[in-house]
Amino acid sequence: MSRPEISNRRVTAADIARSLGLSRATVGFVLNETPGQTISEQTKQRVFAEAERLGYRPHTAARALASGRTRIVLVVLPDWPLDFSLRRNLEEASLALDEAGYSLITYTPHPTGQARPLWETLAPDVALSMVGRFSQQQVDSMRRAGVRAMVPDPDQVDADEYPEEGPVLQVQHLARLGHCRIAFAESADPRIADLVALRHSRARQAAEELLLPAPVALSVNLGDDSASDAVRKAVSAGVTAIAAYNDEVAAALVGAALRAGIAVPQQLSVVGHDDAPIASIVEPQLSTVRIDTAGLGRYLAALALSAAEGHSPPATIPQTQLVLVERASTLPHT
Numbered sequence: 245m246s247r248p249e250i251s252n253r254r255v256t257a258a259d260i261a262r263s264l265g266l267s268r269a270t271v272g273f274v275l276n277e278t279p280g281q282t283i284s285e286q287t288k289q290r291v292f293a294e295a296e297r298l299g300y301r302p303h304t305a306a307r308a309l310a311s312g313r314t315r316i317v318l319v320v321l322p323d324w325p326l327d328f329s330l331r332r333n334l335e336e337a338s339l340a341l342d343e344a345g346y347s348l349i350t351y352t353p354h355p356t357g358q359a360r361p362l363w364e365t366l367a368p369d370v371a372l373s374m375v376g377r378f379s380q381q382q383v384d385s386m387r388r389a390g391v392r393a394m395v396p397d398p399d400q401v402d403a404d405e406y407p408e409e410g411p412v413l414q415v416q417h418l419a420r421l422g423h424c425r426i427a428f429a430e431s432a433d434p435r436i437a438d439l440v441a442l443r444h445s446r447a448r449q450a451a452e453e454l455l456l457p458a459p460v461a462l463s464v465n466l467g468d469d470s471a472s473d474a475v476r477k478a479v480s481a482g483v484t485a486i487a488a489y490n491d492e493v494a495a496a497l498v499g500a501a502l503r504a505g506i507a508v509p510q511q512l513s514v515v516g517h518d519d520a521p522i523a524s525i526v527e528p529q530l531s532t533v534r535i536d537t538a539g540l541g542r543y544l545a546a547l548a549l550s551a552a553e554g555h556s557p558p559a560t561i562p563q564t565q566l567v568l569v570e571r572a573s574t575l576p577h578t
Contacts, residue, residue, distance in 0.1 A: 255300040264294055275300075313392075317341055317548045318368035320382075321352045322375045324436050327490065328520035329537050330374070336541025337548075344549055353382075364389045370548045371395070375439075393551035410533040411443045413568045414487035414515045415450035415459070417531065422577040423485035423513060426451060427460035427478045429497055431489045432470065440489055443517075447487055462486065464493045471500035475512070484512065484577050491516035491523045494530050498573060513574040528572035536565045 261271040266287070273281045274291040319334065338348040346369070351362040363371055363386050371378070371386055372395040378386070383398045411428070418426050428447045430440045447459050460481050462474040475497060478486060488494035494516030501508050508514055508528060516523055519534035543558055550557040 255295075255298045257300075259298060260291060260294050260300060263298065264290060266291070313369050313552075314367055315346045316366050316368040317346050317348050317370045317372060317545075317552070318363055318366060318391075319348055319350045319544075320371055320373050320378070321350055322435075323352055323354055324439075325433060327492070327518070329518045329535060332537035333374075333541040333544065336538045337545040338541075340542045340545035341548065344545070346549070346552065348545075361385055361389070363391050367391065369393065369552045372544060372548050372551075374544075395547045395551050397551070408439075408442050408446050409566055410517045410535065411447035411487060412450040413533050413566055414517065415447050415454065415456075417515060417568045417570070417574065418485040418487060418513060419451075419454050419456060421485070421513065421574060424456055424577075425460070425482045425484055426456065427462050427474075427481070427483040427486045429462040429464050429474055429486050429488040429493050431493055432463045432465035443489055459487065464488075464496055466492060466496055469500075471496040472504065475500045475504055475506060478512070479506065485574065486512065486514045488514060488516050490518050491520040491530055491532055494532070494573070495522050495526045498526055498528070498530070509573050509575040513577070515568075515574055519569055523569075523571070531571045531574040532569050534567045534569050539565065 257271045257275055258268050260266075260275075261268045264271070270283060270287070271291055272278070274283060274288050275295065319337070321330075324330065334348070334350065341348045349362070349366065349368070353361065361382075367390050369391075370393045371391050377396050378394060378398060380398075383394065386394060415426060426447075428444050430444060433440075444459075444461065451457065451459055460478060460483050462478060464471045464474050471493075486494075486497055488497060494514050497514050498508050501512050501514070506512050514530065516530040516532035518537075519532045523530040523532045546558040549555070
């Protein structure tokens with residue numbers, strides 16, 4: 245059977261119905277997987293086969309209107325730089341959602357708030373926040389737009405929070421190596437100030453539990469020479485080891501130390517966070533905290549799917565599966 249003369253326009257359900265000699269309603273019920281119909285399996289397979297042969301692609305807007313679902317998960321990102329960990333999270337979440345028949349779309353609200361929120365345009369099945377809860381203003385806006393589910397659920401008081409245990413591993417690792425005077429090097433990027441403060445707080449708590457002095461606070465802006473200032477401050481304060489906010493900050497400190505003639509790790513140990521590619525590229529290679537970024541991405545996808553499909557959410561958070569990867573940038577203090 246030759247393909248109908250429809251190559252210059254979109255193939256429709258009516259074309260499939262006409263080709264098979266079936267009613268438009270029957271074909272529509274099959275393609276939309278409409279429940280409660282008594283259509284034989286043989287007829288369904290004929291419709292699907294003919295749809296594939298003709299190159300039929302469902303009209304997303306029409307299908308959404310008919311089913312009340314868009315099969316879109318809108319991931320609402322913080323106004324952060326898109327670093328290695330965040331990219332890996334999103335890549336894995338997108339893959340897992342695609343396997344389940346959903347599309348992942350990201351959206352970053354900005355402080356100016358001039359643009360129309362993307363959830364009003366897309367009407368996603370699920371809106372998922374990558375960091376903490378949605379504000380009440382966002383929740384109200386999503387509900388008015390008909391968003392079916394939100395993660396975390398704004399009506400659930402005890403929603404899970406993502407832990408930040410990496411700084412604990414950093415401080416414990418340095419303490420095991422005999423370092424007592426430790427610094428915590430922050431990123432100076434104002435967009436991630438809250439996360440930086442959280443990681444610094446966890447480093448302080450870890451030091452306190454080990455009966456160590458509070459970590460010396462250092463600040464590094466990757467766009468200037470502040471890493472050199474941070475190294476000088478650390479050395480003058482008697483610091484022998486630095487726990488860095490992430491691997492980029494750690495690499496900047498290593499470079500600044502070496503330029504200043506300070507040997508890493510013989511005079512100054514440095515440990516990063518995230519196990520980004522740069523950790524194994526710089527010399528010496530960085531000791532760092534490896535996060536199960538792929539597992540966390542799949543976990544986020546599972547949260548979204550459970551909300552979309554009405555299933556129980558996953559029980560464990562893979563981000564708790566942190567590993568301290570020991571490389572050449574840290575040595576025992578002598």
